[in-house]
Amino acid sequence: MNPLQTVDPQIFDALRGELHRQQVGLELIAAENYVSEAVLVAQGSVMTNKYAEGYPGKRYYAGCEFVDIAERLAIERAKQIFGAEHANVQPHSGSQANMAVYFAVLKPGDTILALDLAHGGHLSHGAAKSFSGKIFNSESYGVDRDTETLDMDAVRAIARDCRPQMIVTGASAYSRFIDYAAFADIAREVGAYLLADIAHVAGMIAAGLHPSPVPHADFVTATTHKTMRGPRGGIILCSKEYAAKIDSCIFPGIQGGPLMHTVAGKAVALSEALHGGFQEYQRQILDNCQALLGELKRRGYRIVTGGSDNHLFLVDLRDQDITGRLACTLLDDAGITLNQNLIPFDPRSARETSGIRIGTPAVTTRGMKEPQMVQIADWIDQVLRHRDDATLRQRIRADVAELCDAFPIYRNGLMAMLFSELPQQVGA
Numbered sequence: 001m002n003p004l005q006t007v008d009p010q011i012f013d014a015l016r017g018e019l020h021r022q023q024v025g026l027e028l029i030a031a032e033n034y035v036s037e038a039v040l041v042a043q044g045s046v047m048t049n050k051y052a053e054g055y056p057g058k059r060y061y062a063g064c065e066f067v068d069i070a071e072r073l074a075i076e077r078a079k080q081i082f083g084a085e086h087a088n089v090q091p092h093s094g095s096q097a098n099m100a101v102y103f104a105v106l107k108p109g110d111t112i113l114a115l116d117l118a119h120g121g122h123l124s125h126g127a128a129k130s131f132s133g134k135i136f137n138s139e140s141y142g143v144d145r146d147t148e149t150l151d152m153d154a155v156r157a158i159a160r161d162c163r164p165q166m167i168v169t170g171a172s173a174y175s176r177f178i179d180y181a182a183f184a185d186i187a188r189e190v191g192a193y194l195l196a197d198i199a200h201v202a203g204m205i206a207a208g209l210h211p212s213p214v215p216h217a218d219f220v221t222a223t224t225h226k227t228m229r230g231p232r233g234g235i236i237l238c239s240k241e242y243a244a245k246i247d248s249c250i251f252p253g254i255q256g257g258p259l260m261h262t263v264a265g266k267a268v269a270l271s272e273a274l275h276g277g278f279q280e281y282q283r284q285i286l287d288n289c290q291a292l293l294g295e296l297k298r299r300g301y302r303i304v305t306g307g308s309d310n311h312l313f314l315v316d317l318r319d320q321d322i323t324g325r326l327a328c329t330l331l332d333d334a335g336i337t338l339n340q341n342l343i344p345f346d347p348r349s350a351r352e353t354s355g356i357r358i359g360t361p362a363v364t365t366r367g368m369k370e371p372q373m374v375q376i377a378d379w380i381d382q383v384l385r386h387r388d389d390a391t392l393r394q395r396i397r398a399d400v401a402e403l404c405d406a407f408p409i410y411r412n413g414l415m416a417m418l419f420s421e422l423p424q425q426v427g428a
């Protein structure tokens with residue numbers, strides 16, 4: 001019997017339920033992905049037992065010779081992939097990576113200028129309820145009302161006006177290329193540091209399919225669990241000039257012992273990004289995104305900005321007269337998970353929203369391609385058109401599970417071994 005099942009059957013059941021949910025449902029949440037079994041092995045490993053405060057070769061604990069190997073590999077691979085002089089792979093999350101950058105060069109009360117949360121920015125970029133908005137003065141730029149894209153002249157005008165100490169570029173819900181060189185030029189003009197947060201688009205940048213901010217920004221932060229398809233966590237990239245400051249802001253600044261099992265998982269994911277079809281994977285994410293949004297467009301849906309340059313897009317549902325919140329609930333009922341999302345200049349509240357955000361990294365990891373994207377668009381359209389038809393949703397849920405069955409998230413390895421007698425309806 002599996003030791004987890006014996007020791008904690010409730011968690012075992014929850015885990016099995018989650019595996020089943022992931023297997024039978026279509027994941028269109030743009031921030032999610034499925035790590036490889038190799039990453040799972042590294043994460044669920046004895047490295048979780050090890051304290052390793054400090055950095056490789058300079059630890060405050062004995063017995064770090066093997067975790068040092070893992071961290072050095074993660075650092076070298078991150079530097080190689082992104083062409084950076086220095087990498088810190090210890091941040092527990094993307095938000096903590098951002099926090100360390102702010103603390104490295106800003107004082108409380110300094111001004112951060114970043115993309116408005118309501119236009120696709122992230123909480124850790126100065127939102128009032130986040131540490132970043134509480135400790136620092138927060139100013140924002142938005143997208144242009146007509147094009148729904150960043151207007152760099154407008155960003156420059158705001159920067160000249162508010163004279164920030166830090167400009168942040170990067171987003172959670174922005175589907176277009178970002179002109180990092182223009183941001184750097186503005187930052188230089190007003191004497192601000194530039195942080196590029198590539199949490200979402202890191203995978204495409206790693207594959208050379210999206211412009212890289214590394215040559216332009218003072219600091220680059222990323223998450224490792226979105227398009228990078230690694231364990232949950234963050235990384236920071238910078239030049240040698242800022243290396244010591246950044247490292248000391250992570251430890252001892254805002255973190256204690258690094259999660260060495262996660263650092264090992266990051267090393268594995270970074271290795272996967274260097275080898276074995278990663279570029280093809282990223283290209284397919286982009287192709288799938290085009291196929292899905294193209295089919296929704298053909299069926300009359302308005303796509304914010306008219307399209308996408310990356311792995312995600314926003315659908316404006318005002319013409320369909322349905323809120324993002326209801327759309328999200330109905331689609332979840334049909335086995336399709338995605339986010340409700342504000343659209344730029346949304347007349348509705350963040351609780352209701354007029355839009356949904358759709359991303360293709362996870363379905364692409366399953367091996368799905370353009371024909372499956374067209375099928376998914378059809379299901380989304382049917383659910384939203386016939387919103388009172390619960391029977392239709394149940395039928396689509398079954399069809400979704402059948403499609404997912406042909407594209408398993410884990411094949412014959414570790415997970416199958418652990419959960420071999422997975423029931424059809426876990427928890428039912």
Ligand code: PLP
Nearest residue numbers: 093094095122171172197199223
């Ligand atoms: N930055 C951006 C642009 C994000 O989209 C996210 C996560 O959604 C983060 C930072 C924060 O990552 P985490 O959830 O790991 O703190």
